[in-house]
Amino acid sequence: MAVARPGSQGTWNLLLSLLLLEFWERGNSQLHYSVLEEAKHGTFVGHIAQDLGLELVELVPRLFRLASKSRLALLEVNLQNGILFVNSRIDREELCGRSAECSIHLEVIVDKPLQVFHVEVEVKDINDNPPVFPATQKNLFISETRALDSHFSLEGASDADVGTNALLIYRLSPNEYFSLEAPTNDEKVKPLELVLKKPLDREVTSEVRLVLKAIDGGKPELTGTVELHITVLDVNDNAPVFDKAVYHVKLLENVRNDTLVIRLNASDLDEGSNSHILYFFENDVSPNIEASFCIDANSGEIKVKGKIDFEETKLWKIQIKAIDRGNPPMFGHCTILIEVLDINDNAPELVITSLSLPVQEDVPLGTVIALISVTDPDSSANGQVTCTLTPHVPFKLVSTFKNYYSLVLDSTLDRESKSDYQLVVTARDGGSPTLWTTASVSVEVADVNDNAPVFPQPEYTVFLKENNPPGCHIFIVSAWDADAQENALVSYSLVERRVGERALSTYVSVHAESGKVYALQPLDHEELELLQFQVSARDAGVPSLGSNVTLQVFVLDENDNVPVLLVPRVGSVGGAVTELVSRSVEAGHVVAKVRAVDADSGYNAWLSYELQPTAGSARSPFRVGLYTGEISTTRALDENDSPRQRLLVLVKDHGEPALTATATVLVSLVESNQALKVSSRALVNTMGPEVALVDVNVYLIIAICAVSSLLVLTLLLYTALRCSAPQTEGACGPGKPGLVCSSAVGSWSNSQQRRQRVCSGEGPPKTDLMAFSPSVPPGSGSGDGPRQPNPDWRYSASLRAGMHSSVHLEEAGILRAGPGGPDQQWPTVSSATPEPEAGEVSPPVGAGVNSNSWTFKYGPGNPKQSGPGELPDKFIIPGSPAIISIRQEPTNNQIDKSDFITFGKKEETKKKKKKKKGNKIQEKKEKGNSTTDNSDQ
Structure with missing residues (x-):
């Protein structure tokens, strides 16, 4: 029979203060029941769940259980109906002896939220013991x-x-x-x-x-x-x-x-x-x-x-x-x-019942960690006990009932700062002298996933030589997680992205456990110089936390590309370049130029040219520029020189080991007039039958001049529209072509400082070509024979490392960009600098060179030095010198005829018009020189 009933049950969604107050009120309430000793198993004691205000459906989910000081479970609760019943035999005399009062003290504990109730069951005596005398x-x-x-x-x-x-x-x-x-x-x-x-x-x-x-x-x-x-x-x-x-x-x-x-x-x-x-x-x-x-x-x-x-x-x-x-x-x-x-001869006894160990670091304040009960068999003040907690930790003791305490959380926990606490509970009685006892409580703080993996630094730079073996190990990423167990178990993965047209995962992979980064395929410096990607590190916690680190993999160049020779279409037989040279040329005359490119970069792409001696040949009257590839005469030619010279040029890069290629140049020594005729015939054949059949006369010259003037006006109008229209830097490359001007000495130059694309709504950018024909100085048209080209026609080129094309003659006499090799780093050589001895120039200045200007000059002066891969260095039209400026895109190997505008010569003097026959020859020579020099191709 219940004599006291606890207050109504509160909700755990209230504030912490209300929870503590409710817990205090419930902790200090007590139920009283009574039962006869020697009652049979299953005897009804009381409706304990109903009396405590608990719903029957809450008993199992909230872990309803009894705790008693007795080792024997004398009483038990039926969780289906909430009835307290006798579980085993109760002997009052064995339990309490001759004491007038005999009770069984129970602790009822429920979780979620934690509540503790105290129940006292009085054991009533029955007459089960007869009187006994000391002796019979x-x-x-x-x-x-x-x-x-x-x-x-x-x-x-x-x-x-x-x-x-x-x-x-x-x-x-x-x-x-x-x-x-x-x-x-x-x-x-x-x-x-x-x-x-x-x-x-x-x-x-x-x-x-x-x-x-x-x-x-x-x-x-x-x-x-x-x-x-x-x-x-x-x-x-x-x-x-x-x-x-x-x-x-x-x-x-x-x-x-x-x-x-x-x-x-x-x-x-x-x-x-x-x-x-x-x-x-x-x-x-x-x-x-x-x-x-x-x-x-x-x-x-x-x-x-x-x-x-x-x-x-x-x-x-x-x-x-x-x-x-x-x-x-x-x-x-x-x-x-x-x-x-009584004297104070017994120290207090502590009994600690752990309920919620280990304790998660994110538990709310006021959470009950453990229950502590204390007893002292002494009497009066000797048996009055107080408990204290040491040291100063984020816990405190709360008295819930007489000689009962709860260890509760008083401040927040952080496992990364401190993962466990060793607490000492001290119980002291009120005797004199006082006696005390201590008990240690080890509180372990359980980890929650509140720390993401951290890399030592946000970015790493890795240098890897190209042509690496597939699957080679290039780097190890490592992240540290301050959490513990699975919350600190870090796995690594790539942050997928596109590298060009391919996925990043086709280039590299990362081991999920060790963080080792592998290159899945050989990398090519010429294709990919920098591979930048991110590696993600995530822990195994719930929810998972992660962070990223950036890897910059620089692919270092190796000397894995041999020099490639640029062989012109015209003047080559069986892979060898054939050149006609007049015996009347002086020392230093440029006969031909060997062009080669190397797909590598830096010193691996820096080419040098050497003239190899041939078996049975005497001292050659030719030499080759060490870095220009220009073949020039070392002395004046004489009759003793063999009419056919076979020159073997060795092209070598500066890599380790060096890679080489050879070019054969066949030089035929002819008389001066014969060389001019052969050259003119070759130019005519090159330009095609349409130009060869033109009958040069005065009317044709006038028509050409008229058409040229119209084209000049068209170009000026087009240029004006281009300059006035707004330019989009992303769609059109910045910069404008340089001006064309003439000097007092009759020289022409065209400086193209920056490449410029012609932007249109559809189709790839076109390549522009402009040909200028200056006025002829007085007296240039007189004479029966054609004028011999000046051997001092030169140009200087400062090329950006990486120009990808060469120039060839097209069937109609139009210049076209031909297939070219990969980028090459070259020094910038000033047009005002004389050529060093034996054609030597300074070493390459590196990949930072970004100039792309050419200057063509007609007139006296020193020959200029040029780098490999540039356009033909001279275009000569006998009797009417012209200047050609070419702009080209590295990715476009063909130049459409419609992309070029040709400017005709200015009006001839009346004296020239009367001499028709001389003008016809002169016109053919001018047409031939307006395209290119066959020997340079």
Whole structure:
């Protein structure tokens, strides 16, 4: 039956203060039930779930359970109906002894949220123990001379029950000599005695046998009996008498052995040996008394013999008898009550019940970590205990009930700062001196995934030589996670993206566990100089956290490309270049130029040219520029020189090891006039049958000039529109073509500082070509024979490293961009700088060169040096020198005829018009020189 019911259950969604208040109120409430001892298994005790205000459906999810100090589960709760029932046999006498109050203290614990309730179940006594006498037989010796109303002390029976079940009534078997005098309820100290009602006569009755019965007050009644064997003695008719029937003594616990408790004094009215008294414990005294005390038979002193413990026995009751030496001896009796006084000799006892270990680092404040109970068997202030917590940690103790504490979280936790706490709970009593005890509590902080993996630095730079083997290891990325276990288990992956037309995963891969980065295929510096990507590191926590690191892989160039020779279409036979050279040329005349490119970069693409000696040849009158590839004469040619010269040019890069290629140049030495005719014929054949069939006359020249003027106007209008229209830097390359101007000495130059694309709505950018024909100086048209080209026609080129094309003659006489090699780094050579000895120039200045201008000059001056891969260095039209400026795109290998605009010559003088025949020859020569020099191709 419940006598108290806890308050209504609150909700855990309230604020923390309300939760703590609710927890305090519930922690201090208590239910009271009662149950009879020896109740059968399953006996109903109470509706505990209903009385606690808990719903039946909450019992299992909230882990409803009982906690008891007893090792035996005497009581249990049915989680289906919430009824508290008897689980095993309850013996009140075994559980509480002779204590008047006997209760079973239970702790009811539920989780989510955590609540603790205290339940007290009172165990009621039933009459299950009969009265028991110390012995089944009691021997008494009574002198026949004893007076009437003499009292003889008897040892009463004891009953293990309590209350009315332990109230005893004594009954003596019917007889004529003795009556029984039993103590009442108010006289518990008064002994049980036989009273002599009729004088004894040994000669009539030498012994009397009686039966003493003890009946308790239970229902049904239980009884116990003892047989009294009374022997009637003769003579000594005075028994020893104590001055007190009951002695009260107070004794401190834990006193030393041999400590005097009391000195007894009895007297005997007899004389002689009948008055000499000896003191003894009663025969039926308990073994505990004999083990703890001893008595001197002669002096009557009682001393401490064993351990006196207040917690074991608070009151000792000792029966003493005094015997004289009469014959028969006579007895006197007394009772000694020894009250044991408590001292503070017991330290408090701590019991810690862990509930929520380990503790996650993100648990809210006020979370209960553990339950602590404390007991002290001492009494009064010696048993009053207080608990403290050390050291100063993010926890605190909260008192929930008498001698019960909760260890709760007081401040936030961070496992990365501290992963475990060693707490010391100290319990102190109120005694003097105080006693204390300590208990250690190890609180482990469980990790939650609150830290992302961290790389030592946000970016790494890696250098890798090209042509690496597939699957080679290039780098290791490593990230560190401050969390623990699976929250710190880092895996790596690529952040996928596109590299050109291919996925990043086709180039590199990363090992998920070790972070090793591998190159899946050989990398080519000429295709990919920089591979930049990101690697992601993610932990295995829930939810997963991650971070990225950037890797810049620079592909270093190796010398894996041989120089490639640019062989012109015209003037080559079987791969060898054929050149016609007049024997009248002077020393230093440029005969031909060998062009080659190298797809590598830096020193691996820096080319040098060497003239190899041929077997059986004499000292060659030719040399080759070390870095220009120009083949020039070292001296004036004479008749002794072989008319056919075979030159073998070795092209070598500066890589390690160096790679080489060879070019063969066939030089034919001819007379001056013959060389000019052959050159003109070759130009005509090159330009095609349409130009060869033109009949040069005055009308044709006028028509050409008119058309040229119209084209000039068209170009000027087109240029004006281009300059006025807004340019988009992303669609059209910035920059404008340079101006064309003439100098006082009759030289022409065109400087193209930046490439410019012609942007249109559809189709790839076109390549532009502009050809300018300057006015002819006076007297240039006179004479029967054609003018010999000036050998000092030169140009200088400062090319950006990486120009990808060469120039060839097209069938209609239009220049076209031909296939070219990869980029090459070259130095910038000024047009004003004379050519060094043997054609040498300074080493390459590196990949940073970004100039793309050409200057063509006609007139006296030193020859200019050029780099490989540039356009033909001179375009000569006999009698009418012209300047050609070409802009080209590296990715476009063909130039459409429609992309070029040709400017005709200015109007001839009237003197020239009259000389038709000379003009026809002159016009053919001009047309031939306006395209290109065959020997340079």
